[in-house]
Amino acid sequence: MSTPTHEYHPDSTGSKIGMWLFLFTELLLFGGMFLLYAVYRVKNPADFHYASLNLDTKTGAINTAILLTSSLTMVLSIGMLERRHRKASLWFLIITIGFGVWFLVNKYLEWSHKIHHGIYPGSEELTGRTAGENLFYSLYFLMTGLHGIHVVAGMVVLGVMVWMIGKPHHRVLPVTTLPVDAQAHAVSVTVEYSEDAKLDQQKLIRLENAGLYWHLVDVIWIFLFPLFYLIS
Amino acid sequence: MNAEKHPPVSLGTYLMVWLALLALTALTIAVASMHFGAWSVLAAIVIATIKGTLVLLYFMHLRYEDRMFRIMLLLTLFTLAVIMLLTFVDVLLR
Numbered sequence: 397m398s399t400p401t402h403e404y405h406p407d408s409t410g411s412k413i414g415m416w417l418f419l420f421t422e423l424l425l426f427g428g429m430f431l432l433y434a435v436y437r438v439k440n441p442a443d444f445h446y447a448s449l450n451l452d453t454k455t456g457a458i459n460t461a462i463l464l465t466s467s468l469t470m471v472l473s474i475g476m477l478e479r480r481h482r483k484a485s486l487w488f489l490i491i492t493i494g495f496g497v498w499f500l501v502n503k504y505l506e507w508s509h510k511i512h513h514g515i516y517p518g519s520e521e522l523t524g525r526t527a528g529e530n531l532f533y534s535l536y537f538l539m540t541g542l543h544g545i546h547v548v549a550g551m552v553v554l555g556v557m558v559w560m561i562g563k564p565h566h567r568v569l570p571v572t573t574l575p576v577d578a579q580a581h582a583v584s585v586t587v588e589y590s591e592d593a594k595l596d597q598q599k600l601i602r603l604e605n606a607g608l609y610w611h612l613v614d615v616i617w618i619f620l621f622p623l624f625y626l627i628s
Numbered sequence: 629m630n631a632e633k634h635p636p637v638s639l640g641t642y643l644m645v646w647l648a649l650l651a652l653t654a655l656t657i658a659v660a661s662m663h664f665g666a667w668s669v670l671a672a673i674v675i676a677t678i679k680g681t682l683v684l685l686y687f688m689h690l691r692y693e694d695r696m697f698r699i700m701l702l703l704t705l706f707t708l709a710v711i712m713l714l715t716f717v718d719v720l721l722r
Contacts, residue, residue: 416701604689614683622660
């Protein structure tokens with residue numbers, strides 16, 4: 397902010413570039429793991445095939461549908477804020493977080509089912525099986541686990557957005573912003589949230605960036621799902 | 629500063645993209661159950677790429693953003709592709 401006055405100009409392109417640069421580092425992080433998966437798969441095709449048969453396609457498909465739908469409610473929340481429907485935007489955000497919870501509950505049930513059957517990295521059951529199967533399950537827990545952490549992080553970010561959009565915003569402006577004939581009677585002007593275009597703009601930029609993160613987590617799952625649950 | 633701003637995307641567009649994503653998910657499950665061997669791997673990756681592209685273009689607004697954003701993404705994916713290619717060359721020809 398170089399201007400000395402109270403005026404400030406939200407820079408939507410600048411903050412989006414920052415967000416995307418961060419997302420690129422996330423793509424490279426997961427990209428490295430996909431590479432690891434691909435190399436080990438090429439080296440152990442039969443073991444990977446056999447191990448992936450034991451993952452429940454139905455759970456994976458349901459979780460895919462949940463995340464895709466949560467992406468829809470995310471963009472609807474942004475669309476509603478763009479159209480100045482603050483309440484609707486809030487509700488869509490809360491629904492999005494709800495889908496995140498549902499996804500994680502399914503993931504928890506799936507993992508505990510596997511662990512209950514003695515399938516977890518370093519378990520007695522797995523050490524008795526082939527190296528390929530061990531690699532498959534290690535990558536499965538590592539990649540879906542890291543993805544799950546990203547879902548949790550996304551939910552925290554969305555929670556902050558709920559708080560930010562939900563709290564009523566007032567800004568006190570100088571009396572000189574009033575029409576001249578009204579200035580004599582006023583001490584200050586309080587601007588309500590919905591009338592303050594600049595605050596609105598700033599919140600919208602933040603919500604859009606939060607949405608970008610949520611969608612990236614969805615994109616990563618779009619690739620995780622077929623690689624672990626379907627390819628066999 | 630703010631570059632040119634796109635008008636709000638219609639909510640109907642989002643709904644259509646969501647339906648397409650669900651349909652593609654059903655398709656990829658159906659294809660996987662048909663056992664095309666090596667082709668089913670390719671099909672799964674192609675369908676996932678289409679789904680990812682839909683999310684990036686519409687939900688993540690890349691279609692409506694400045695061209696620079698798409699170039700930056702392609703640069704990142706290109707970097708990833710080079711890393712993958714070189715690794716595979718090493719692994720397969722060793």
